[in-house]
Structure formats: structure tokens, C-alpha cells
Amino acid sequence: MSAPIIEVHNLTKNYGAVKALRGVSFEVQEGEVFGLLGPNGAGKTSTVEILEGLRPPDGGIVSVCGLDPQSPGSAFKQEIGAVLQSTALPDKLRVGEAISMFASFYKRRRDPAALLKRFGLEEKRNTFYSYLSGGQKQRLALAMSLVNEPRVLFLDEPTAGLDPQVRREIYTIIEELKKERKTILLTTHYIEEAEKLCDRVAIIDQGRVIAQGTPRELKQRSAGTTRIELRLARPESDAALKQLEGVADCHASDGVYVVHSTRVPQTIVSLVKYLEANGNELSSLDIAAPSLEDVFLELTGRRLRD
Amino acid sequence: MRNAWTLTKVRMRLALRNRAFIFFSLVFPLIFLFLFLGLFARSNVAAVPYMLASVLAITVMGSFWGLSIQLVTFREQGILRRFRVAPVGPGAMLASSILSNYILTLPTVAIEFALARRIFHMQGWGNLGGVFFLITLGIVTFAALGLIIASVTNSTQETQVINQILWSAFLFLSGATLPLPMLPIWLQRFALFLPATYLVTGLERVMVARVGIRQIEPEIVALAVSAAMAFFLSQQLFRWEPEAKVGPRAKVLAAATIVPFLLLGLWETAHGNLRSTARTDFLSIERSAPADRPAPLNAPR
């Protein structure tokens, strides 16, 4: 394997008393889509912005395309593309002007008109930035991040705050980039996004990487237990359900009982018997495939979205 | 350098799409023009160049506001960060502020000259080479001063308050609105410490006495030093990030901006003749007023 295109070793960052990063390490290979998955405040943006050269690290070593992001001069900036967590442009800048201006800053550049076309912004060429919808603004941000054919693309929560349909549009775009073998570092707090888009994922929580691997590898870690979600005609106590065969854990929320089982068939059989004996009934039952959510829950004892 | 030019073009477009900018850079100086020339120079053609010099100075000093507020807005809204991930340096950003100010001010200056000739019957053009020189240095100085204020303030509001205070000082204590010889002596002495005063008296010299560039050397040196100093400092103080706070070093540097002006003022006080030439130019327009009409302004004798 060739040298990684992104190397992060024991990265730390403090904001006053807040220890935002406490020794983050990972590597990204060329052509890979790598995800940083974690809840708000985990340290995703801090990590990405250090890699983009926007913030200086307090400790550790980072290298992108073999360069130090803090190195003076423009050589580093020529190589990267970025969609920041929130992109802002002047209200009265037209879409076409924005992308042409950014294209002109780079040595290697793509045709701005072709990029606008690809991102469905052709007709918006003469529209002021402030008149774009959230999804259009994000598509423009993506188009702008590609004007220099970057070797590494950073996407910081590219779909946060967008409605589901727009989010799917952005997924399609990222999947296309993935097919083109673009190296992408993506942050997200959406499990589906990480599972769907990333070749490898680092789960990050409170400034530390707590697990790392392909989505499949990570899910196998929690393969010890499978999640069963049930609804019942009448309420039962968690304690009673915990007594069933093969059940490792059980908790209820909003009338849904989530049972973690090590032996699914046995658990279901004993559940049905128990309910019959007590004159209760199943209203629904779902066996959920293990997800990154489960991995996160298992590792931290907390849910990713709260 | 190419980046600076690209940014200049874009920022000029943005400025021209901003009503407040149009008002302050075009309408406002023209209001001054009609006010000054209409009130004080209608019956005295000889006073037109003198008044025009004031209006030109006010126009040039307007670049103090100009694009520095735009830059603060860019920083506050997080727009600057997007430029920062691209290969754009602070030098290009700052140079584009000054360059766009410069290019946008020249048409206003041309309109002012044209109106002074057409409507107020100004004779001759003054020493145009000298005018050009002073205006160029003046815009760089005042635009760069504006950039320093932009760097040491944390919000558009704060920038506006500080600009307002300094702007009033420039306007009223430099001779731009009230001729220097009309100010009390202690204020005249104080004025020697303001870069604005050198701009105003320099412009009066080339417009009224039509002196050559050699004779406005002190003014040119004063403005050139201010311009270089202010640009250097604005580069040192530049901040990309909205949350980056102004550090103690930045404050010391910003405070250091006054040192060259202090030295300049002291030198001028000891060796210069700026106050006396300002008085000569002022009296020359009064003397040439027709005898049967009242003098345009009364200088303290």
C-alpha cells in the first residue's frame, strides 16, 4: 500500500479549558471515502479544519498530500477542496461570479460553466447568492470545492440541516465522486450517511476515536447481540422481558421495547410463550440488522442523536 | 497579484450593488460640492479651486469608510474563511480593498472637476499632476487606515462607531470643512498631527497656488509614510476568523499607528510652514473677491 494521503497522529486541540481533541489518529488512503462519525461537539469540525489549515493544532502530527496544512504559501491550498460546515458568500454575488472567481485562484482549474451544469445550477448562473435555497447553496458549495480538481476533498456535514429529498441529491453527488475515485474526508452525525457513503469510518466521541474500520467490520463488533424491536398490546415490565432466554438487555421507550439478544430464535420462542401465558399479545416485531448506531451505543452507552 | 485583481473586480461589483456605498462615495461628496461651491464660491470665481480642494479631500477621505466595512462584514459572516481555504493571502485581500476604493473614487473626482468647471466656472485645472499624486496617496492612506480599524474592531457596529469618531476629526479638524486658518490656534497645532491635514493643505496648494510637486514635498512624504505604515500594519493585524479576538500585540501595533503622525506633527511644528502656506492660500481667495461684495469667509486677523 502506498503512503496515506492524509495522516493524523495523536492530534490534540484545546479551546481554553475545553479539550476538543484528545489524541486523534487515523489515516486515509488515496481514492478512499473516509467518514468521521460522531455526535455534535465530538471534535469533527476541529479535526477537519486543522487538516484544511484553518486552525492550528496544539499537538500531534498531521499531513495532507505530504504537506503540512500550516505551511506558508499556496502549494497546500492548491491541492485541497472544502465544503465548510457553514459556507457563506456575499449576498449580492451571483452564482456564476462566485464560481468563476474561485476558479481563477487556482493553477489547475475546471470549467466553471461545466461544473454549474453538472450540479444543476446552470439556470441560476445570474442569481444572487442570497436568493438560493439551502439545497442550491450547498450544491454551489460542492461545485466550488471542485473547481481545482482537488486531490483531497473535505466535506464537513454536507447534508446537515437539509430536508430528506435534498439530502438524497447530495448523496447521489457524493456517490458519483466516489465512483471517480476522489479522496474524500466526510464528517457526519447521520449513521445512514456513514454506512451508505464511506469505505471506512472512524467513530469519534469527546475528542477521541473510539472505533475505526469499514462499516461492515464495525457492525460485526456488535454482532454479539441483535436488536429486536417490539410493540405489545399491553405494557410489560423491562425486568420481566430481561428474564427471557438469550436476552442481554432490554429497555423501553415510547411503547417500543428494544431487546438485545444473543440468540434470536430462542428469545422469540420464549417471548411468545411468555406473552401467551400472561394473556398479552404482540402488535409488531422487528429484527434490526446491527447498525453503526448499535456500535456507538455499545461503545459509549449513549445514542448518537439525542 | 492576479488574485488581488480578481478580488478587486468582484468587490467593486459588490460595492456598486450596495446602495449605502453609492450614497457615501458618490452622492455625499456631490452634496458637499454643491453646498461649498454654491454657498461660498458663487460670487467669487477665485474661491472655486479652494473649495474644490476641500471637496476633493472629503471625497478621498471617504475611502476610509469604503471597503473596510465590507471586509468586516465578510469576516463576521464567515465569508473570509471560504477565501482562506482557497489560495488567497491577506495581502491580496487588503490590496483589493484599496485598489477597488481607488478605482471607484476616480470617477467621482472627475465628476467633481467637471461640475466645478461647468457649473461654477472654475478657471484652469490647477496642477493636475499634483492633484493626481495627492489623491492616489490619500486614498491608499485612508483606505489602509480604514483597514486597521476593521482589524481591531470585532463587529460592524463597533467599526462604524470608531470610524464615525475619526471621520469627524478628519472632517472638522483638518481644514476640509472649516478652513484651517479659521480654527483656533491650539486646534491648528493639533491638526498638524492628522494625516488629513496634509491631504487638505496639499490639495489647496496645487489647486489654488498651482505649485509644482516639489513644493508639496512635505505633504507627499507625510502621506506616503502614512500609506506605507498603514498598509503594513493592516497586513499585520488582518484576521480571517470571526471569533479570533484582537490580541494585545495587535492593540499595541494599532496604537503604534499614531507614532509616525506624532513624529510628523512634531517635525512640522518645529520646521514646517504648513500653517502659514494654508493661511496664504486662504487669504488669496479672499483678496481676490470683488470689492463690492462681502468676503466669502472671515479669517481671524
Ligand SMILES: Nc1ncnc2c1ncn2[C@@H]1O[C@H](COP(=O)(O)OP(=O)(O)O)[C@@H](O)[C@H]1O
Ligand atoms: N472556536 C471555538 N472556541 C471554543 N470552543 C470551541 C470552538 N470550536 C469548537 N469548540 C468546542 O470544541 C468541541 C468540539 O467542537 P467541534 O469540533 O465543532 O465538534 P463537531 O464538529 O463534532 O460538532 C465542542 O465542545 C465545542 O464546543
Ligand SMILES: [Mg+2]
Ligand atoms: Mg461540526
